[in-house]
Amino acid sequence: MARNIGPSCRLCRREGVKLFLKGSRCMTEKCAITKRTYAPGQHGQIRKKESNYGTQLREKQKVKRIYGVLERQFKHYFKIAERSKGVTGLMLLQLLERRLDNVIFRMNFANSRSEARLIVQHGFVYINGKRVDIPSYTVKLGEEVSIRAKEPMLKRLAETSEALKDRAIAKWLEMDAKNFKCKVAAMPTKENVGFPIREQLIVELYSK
Numbered sequence: 001m002a003r004n005i006g007p008s009c010r011l012c013r014r015e016g017v018k019l020f021l022k023g024s025r026c027m028t029e030k031c032a033i034t035k036r037t038y039a040p041g042q043h044g045q046i047r048k049k050e051s052n053y054g055t056q057l058r059e060k061q062k063v064k065r066i067y068g069v070l071e072r073q074f075k076h077y078f079k080i081a082e083r084s085k086g087v088t089g090l091m092l093l094q095l096l097e098r099r100l101d102n103v104i105f106r107m108n109f110a111n112s113r114s115e116a117r118l119i120v121q122h123g124f125v126y127i128n129g130k131r132v133d134i135p136s137y138t139v140k141l142g143e144e145v146s147i148r149a150k151e152p153m154l155k156r157l158a159e160t161s162e163a164l165k166d167r168a169i170a171k172w173l174e175m176d177a178k179n180f181k182c183k184v185a186a187m188p189t190k191e192n193v194g195f196p197i198r199e200q201l202i203v204e205l206y207s208k
Contacts (some may be wrong), residue, residue, distance in 0.1 A: 053205070055201060056201045056202065056204055056205035057205065059197070059198050059199075059201040059202055059205075060074070060201070060202045060205055062197075063096070063197055063199075063202065066113075066195060066197075067096045067099065067102060067113065068101070068113050068114060068117065069096070073136065075206070077092060077095045077096065078092055078202070078206050080095060081094075081095060082206075088203050089199030089200050089202065089203050090189075090190060090199070092199060092202065092203075093188070093190055093193055093197065093199055094187055094188050095138060097170075097172075097188040097192065097193065098138050098139050098140075098184075098188065099135065099136055099137070099138065099139075100120055100125065100127075100132060100134065100135055100136070100137040100138075100139055100145070101113055101116045101117040101119075101120050101135035101136075102116070103139055103145055103173070103182070103184075104116035104119055104120060104125065104145070104147075106169060106170040106173060107145070107161075107169065107173065107175065107177075107182050108160070108161050108164040108165075108167055108169055108177075109147065109157045109160055109161055109180070110160065111160065111164070116135075117135045119147070119157075120132070120133055120134070120135045120137075121133055121135060124147050124148060124149045124153065125145065125146070125147055126145070126146045126147070126148055127139065127143055127144070127145060128143055128144050129144075129146075139184050140184065141184055141186070141187060142183070142184060143183070143184050144181060144182070144183050144184075145181060145182050145183075145184070146179070146180060146181035146182075147180040147181065148180075154180065157180060161177055168194070170188065170192050171186075171192055172184065172185060172186040172187065172188045172189070172192055173185065
């Protein structure tokens with residue numbers, strides 16, 4: 001499976017905002033973007049006037065990196081959103097939010113989406129009682145997502161959940177934290193994303 005294997009902090013610096021790709025580390029003084037607020041590379045400190053295309057491209061890249069999706073898959077999501085009934089930008093965000101790895105992240109059992117992806121890949125996640133180890137699986141309305149593992153793993157997940165208790169759980173999920181499961185009670189909205197995303201710029205970019 002293709003994935004980004006380079007330094008995560010460079011991605012945040014390139015976009016100029018914290019993407020929280022390393023979870024709780026991003027909230028500490030060790031976060032790279034707090035030390036170096038400019039873009040990486042030898043030309044990173046040179047100020048450039050950004051075109052409309054450049055602004056649209058940066059927004060797309062930012063969203064891709066937040067959810068850990070590469071270009072081909074992101075474009076596939078956009079085509080599905082474009083064919084769906086409703087506002088294309090919102091449909092795109094809903095598809096990304098309903099990725100299984102993102103659901104585990106929203107349940108507060110993982111510090112970051114990359115950590116949530118590993119939980120899924122290792123076979124600990126079940127949908128309606130059936131094991132699913134595909135991080136990109138799109139959960140549907142009414143489906144139950146649960147985590148089953150041995151006691152040491154469950155203890156670790158409980159500790160992570162306790163450490164993240166100040167981070168709000170997505171309102172579109174009905175949580176049962178004690179039993180390590182949740183139910184998709186509603187479709188996610190833009191407000192549930194919890195990150196400033198201008199999805200209309202992405203729509204404009206792909207509509208050219």
